[in-house]
Amino acid sequence: MKIVVPLKVAASPDESAKIEGNALDESSLEWNLNEWDTFSVEAALQLSEAHGGEVVVVSLGGDEVEDGLLTALAMGADRAIQINVEDETHKLDAISTARVLAKAVESESADLILCGVMSSDGVSAGVGTALAALLDLPRVAVVNHIDYSDGQLSVRRELEGGLLEEISLVTPALLTIQTGINEPRYANLRGIRAASSKPREELTIERLGLDEDALADGSATVQALALPPVSEGAEILEGDAQDVAARIAQIIKSKVGS
Amino acid sequence: MSGVLVIAEARQGALRDISFELITAAREISAAGSITVALIGSDPGLAAQLNATGVSEVITIASPVDHFEPHVSAAAVGRLVDELSPAVVLAGHTIDSLGFGAAVAAVKDAGFASDVTSLAWDGALTVQRGLYGDKFLQTLTFPGKETVVILVRPGTFGATSPGNGSANVRPGADVDASAVRSRHTGYREPEVGDVDITKADFLLAIGRGAGAEDESDLEPYYELAERIGATLVSSRPLVDAGLVPSARQVGQSGKTVAPKVYLALGVSGAVQHLIGMRKADTIIAVNTDPSAPIFGAAHYGSHADLSDVADALKDAFS
Numbered sequence: 001m002k003i004v005v006p007l008k009v010a011a012s013p014d015e016s017a018k019i020e021g022n023a024l025d026e027s028s029l030e031w032n033l034n035e036w037d038t039f040s041v042e043a044a045l046q047l048s049e050a051h052g053g054e055v056v057v058v059s060l061g062g063d064e065v066e067d068g069l070l071t072a073l074a075m076g077a078d079r080a081i082q083i084n085v086e087d088e089t090h091k092l093d094a095i096s097t098a099r100v101l102a103k104a105v106e107s108e109s110a111d112l113i114l115c116g117v118m119s120s121d122g123v124s125a126g127v128g129t130a131l132a133a134l135l136d137l138p139r140v141a142v143v144n145h146i147d148y149s150d151g152q153l154s155v156r157r158e159l160e161g162g163l164l165e166e167i168s169l170v171t172p173a174l175l176t177i178q179t180g181i182n183e184p185r186y187a188n189l190r191g192i193r194a195a196s197s198k199p200r201e202e203l204t205i206e207r208l209g210l211d212e213d214a215l216a217d218g219s220a221t222v223q224a225l226a227l228p229p230v231s232e233g234a235e236i237l238e239g240d241a242q243d244v245a246a247r248i249a250q251i252i253k254s255k256v257g258s
Numbered sequence: 259m260s261g262v263l264v265i266a267e268a269r270q271g272a273l274r275d276i277s278f279e280l281i282t283a284a285r286e287i288s289a290a291g292s293i294t295v296a297l298i299g300s301d302p303g304l305a306a307q308l309n310a311t312g313v314s315e316v317i318t319i320a321s322p323v324d325h326f327e328p329h330v331s332a333a334a335v336g337r338l339v340d341e342l343s344p345a346v347v348l349a350g351h352t353i354d355s356l357g358f359g360a361a362v363a364a365v366k367d368a369g370f371a372s373d374v375t376s377l378a379w380d381g382a383l384t385v386q387r388g389l390y391g392d393k394f395l396q397t398l399t400f401p402g403k404e405t406v407v408i409l410v411r412p413g414t415f416g417a418t419s420p421g422n423g424s425a426n427v428r429p430g431a432d433v434d435a436s437a438v439r440s441r442h443t444g445y446r447e448p449e450v451g452d453v454d455i456t457k458a459d460f461l462l463a464i465g466r467g468a469g470a471e472d473e474s475d476l477e478p479y480y481e482l483a484e485r486i487g488a489t490l491v492s493s494r495p496l497v498d499a500g501l502v503p504s505a506r507q508v509g510q511s512g513k514t515v516a517p518k519v520y521l522a523l524g525v526s527g528a529v530q531h532l533i534g535m536r537k538a539d540t541i542i543a544v545n546t547d548p549s550a551p552i553f554g555a556a557h558y559g560s561h562a563d564l565s566d567v568a569d570a571l572k573d574a575f576s
């Protein structure tokens with residue numbers, strides 16, 4: 001089976017993060033493979049190990065993308081597609097990202113597309129579901145268990161309160177994968193060495209026949225980025241750990257009683 | 259383009275709270291036009307509850323299946339968008355809506371924003387949402403979009419009381435069986451654990467910040483919990499890693515708790531965690547990152563290292 005895994009390299013701002021215009025100052029960002037996507041890559045690898053096939057990873061973004069794709073290749077993915085956003089000021093939203101991914105992967109005719117439920121930076125949780133709709137694939141969002149045999153999928157959808165729903169559907173299909181579905185492997189040294197010689201294709205949005213400027217306008221326009229309003233918030237306990245523990249002990253004793 | 263279309267959410271025969279929170283959100287942008295509530299399903303009892311203050315019309319849409327099915331929902335909402343041309347479609351930022359909200363937006367080329375925490379209407383829609391784990395707040399507008407699909411964060415708006423409305427309740431066109439593309443085969447209840455954390459007065463919550471890599475790393479925290487008379491619970495990553503049983507997970511996909519005291523060590527305060535514990539009487543958070551959103555929910559906080567505080571606390575209770 002062919003499995004396509006779209007993945008994102010997500011930003012986390014460090015303590016010095018400053019707002020510049022409507023975005024964060026790039027120098028304060030640390031980039032890592034999105035937490036959810038480590039689980040979708042692992043799920044794809046396990047399925048291809050059990051049933052044979054190919055795992056293709058695809059990502060869209062700036063320079064940061066390459067390391068994320070290499071990480072997935074080092075984990076065991078077979079091939080990577082890197083789509084470069086040429087204008088650094090363009091931050092594509094979930095729907096525009098899905099439009100680009102749809103163009104990039106439609107010719108792959110994948111049996112299964114596995115996305116992460118969401119990304120830790122943008123938290124839209126929209127790309128997978130939009131991508132499925134654009135490719136006219138059946139989908140299940142927030143999956144924490146997959147059984148596959150002969151084109152049949154039995155999956156569990158994780159609902160609020162930990163209730164699980166069992167669902168069956170046929171491939172080709174798209175699932176969005178929830179954390180905890182498996183234990184993502186770490187790339188070992190051999191994997192890391194092998195990664196650099198695996199096939200990698202580089203594309204641009206223009207080469208996919210799409211208009212990057214139009215996509216950058218997207219489904220919403222960012223008017224501002226700001227710090228959240230300071231709520232009343234917590235009373236900060238001062239002093240060293242002993243002082244803090246003494247105050248906490250006092251609060252506990254007064255509130256819980258004995 | 260005018261009006262607000264609210265997509266109600268039902269599960270296992272009952273409406274979920276978010277449905278009534280969405281009606282409140284719709285009332286806050288009533289300048290956008292009249293409020294229509296859509297129920298996918300045709301239970302007259304549920305439709306009557308959705309006939310709440312401020313609602314002009316409740317449309318029930320007969321579904322070919324008894325359970326939520328994302329493609330049926332997408333088809334139903336897509337058709338209502340064509341029929342009513344609403345300026346705004348409101349659904350919950352819930353597991354169900356994650357299965358169809360972005361699909362409708364993509365197909366209809368609508369505006370889209372999810373996990374939205376505030377909405378305003380001033381001739382056009384403006385919304386806000388958190389980014390980077392709620393450390394920053396983004397303001398969005400939707401120029402040129404005839405319809406905007408918004409997924410609203412649960413628990414953000416108070417619920418409008420069910421019923422008491424004067425809406426016109428009518429059936430909409432059915433969704434055809436050909437829309438169905440997945441089959442519900444059953445529910446599985448969450449595992450019952452050795453403790454019922456919802457009954458405890460005092461919870462000690464451990465987050466990823468505790469740096470636990472295997473179960474033995476958690477022993478000191480179980481010991482601490484015992485010493486101070488608390489029940490140990492955790493955020494999701496420790497459960498995902500198999501270190502803490504899922505019955506002890508607090509949050510959206512775990513348990514909702516309201517103890518007298520909730521002492522959180524190394525928990526950042528993601529919305530999916532906060533939703534499960536923000537009703538605690540007293541919340542104490544220890545986190546080395548002063549900008550962690552948990553401090554917005556906590557009553558007392560400390561920026562000290564959690565292992566130092568844990569050690570000192572053990573001594574304080576000896």
Ligand SMILES: Cc1cc2nc3c(=O)[nH]c(=O)nc-3n(C[C@H](O)[C@H](O)[C@H](O)COP(=O)(O)OP(=O)(O)OC[C@H]3O[C@@H](n4cnc5c(N)ncnc54)[C@H](O)[C@@H]3O)c2cc1C
Pocket residue numbers: 117118142464465466467468492493494495507508509510511512513523524525526527528529530531534544545546547550562563564565
């Ligand atoms: C559909 C869905 C459902 C979810 N359901 C749940 C749920 O039910 N419950 C849940 O918890 N999450 C849930 N999540 C996950 C949630 O989004 C967060 O990823 C998770 O809550 C983060 O857990 P954390 O705070 O322990 O970890 P992190 O966010 O990694 O935070 C760790 C914190 O520890 C602090 N820290 C690090 N070292 C120290 C130290 N030495 N001393 C003090 N502080 C330190 C850091 O500053 C940081 O703030 C869900 C997500 C999705 C998409």
